[in-house]
Amino acid sequence: MSKQTPQTAKLTVPQLVAKKEAGEKITIVTAYDFTMAKLFDEAGIDSIMIGDSLGVVVQGRDNTLGVTLDHMIYHCHCVAMGAKRAHLIGDMPFMSYQASKEDAVRSCGQVLKRGKVDAVKMEGGEEIAEIVNAVVQLGIPVMGHVGLTPQHIKQMGGYKVQGRGEKAAKKILSDAKAIAQAGAYAIVLEGIPTELGKKISESIEIPTIGIGSGPHCDGQVLVCYDLLGMFTEFKPKFVKHFANLGVAVHAAIKDYIREVKSGSFPDEAHSYKDA
Numbered sequence: 001m002s003k004q005t006p007q008t009a010k011l012t013v014p015q016l017v018a019k020k021e022a023g024e025k026i027t028i029v030t031a032y033d034f035t036m037a038k039l040f041d042e043a044g045i046d047s048i049m050i051g052d053s054l055g056v057v058v059q060g061r062d063n064t065l066g067v068t069l070d071h072m073i074y075h076c077h078c079v080a081m082g083a084k085r086a087h088l089i090g091d092m093p094f095m096s097y098q099a100s101k102e103d104a105v106r107s108c109g110q111v112l113k114r115g116k117v118d119a120v121k122m123e124g125g126e127e128i129a130e131i132v133n134a135v136v137q138l139g140i141p142v143m144g145h146v147g148l149t150p151q152h153i154k155q156m157g158g159y160k161v162q163g164r165g166e167k168a169a170k171k172i173l174s175d176a177k178a179i180a181q182a183g184a185y186a187i188v189l190e191g192i193p194t195e196l197g198k199k200i201s202e203s204i205e206i207p208t209i210g211i212g213s214g215p216h217c218d219g220q221v222l223v224c225y226d227l228l229g230m231f232t233e234f235k236p237k238f239v240k241h242f243a244n245l246g247v248a249v250h251a252a253i254k255d256y257i258r259e260v261k262s263g264s265f266p267d268e269a270h271s272y273k274d275a
């Protein structure tokens with residue numbers, strides 16, 4: 001498909017992967033519900049990720065560790081109802097896949113089947129390569145995720161840039177290679193220096209999807225509330241607000257309160273007549 005042809009059918013895994021070879025950047029945004037998913041899908045996004053970031057931006061937790069498989073399946077299904085064309089990736093929550101290949105296969109199968117997504121995402125490097133391979137062998141496409149992996153928050157001691165220095169960079173490069181070797185079709189690189197993002201992108205055949213990893217990755221992903229300027233609790237350096245919807249929502253709600261209190265809403269135009 002040429003860069004100019006609008007995609008109207010569902011974007012498949014091979015089509016997404018082919019974008020790297022074609023030199024076309026892959027666009028991904030997170031969503032957690034029907035309305036946002038429909039808007040993003042209609043705007044032409046390549047892929048929507050139902051991230052376990054929902055634990056923070058939807059559920060109000062401090063981190064993603066408390067998100068359950070049922071939460072993920074519920075939100076994946078909501079998004080699948082709204083997105084007809086975008087490739088859908090369901091994030092695997094903490095401890096739904098790490099303990100054994102059996103756990104991973106069952107959990108990923110549930111997210112794919114009941115969540116109606118096209119692929120799943122798992123955080124981790126060499127230590128989960130065999131698990132990734134077991135899931136891929138059964139026909140479930142897996143996106144990897146290395147670098148700053150939020151499910152390792154307790155170990156990392158905070159959301160800190162990873163892979164600084166030669167030894168740490170080497171480890172993340174070999175993690176990415178192990179996950180690609182295990183059969184993942186793409187991999188998220190989160191919170192690593194630009195040069196390392198470039199090196200990994202040049203070293204593996206599958207597309208790299210950057211978030212806080214510089215401009216050389218094969219695609220980018222952002223959390224939708226960050227992108228839209230709605231989540232303002234904290235703003236990492238890599239986040240760009242492409243809109244200021246937080247301010248717009250605030251103003252709209254203030255107008256609504258004022259009009260209801262003053263009696264100017266609902267007016268005749270927004271009320272039913274008898275016949």
Ligand code: KIV
Pocket residue numbers: 030049050051052053054091188190211221222223
């Ligand atoms: O949970 C999430 O939303 C993610 C992406 C931001 C990569 O993992």
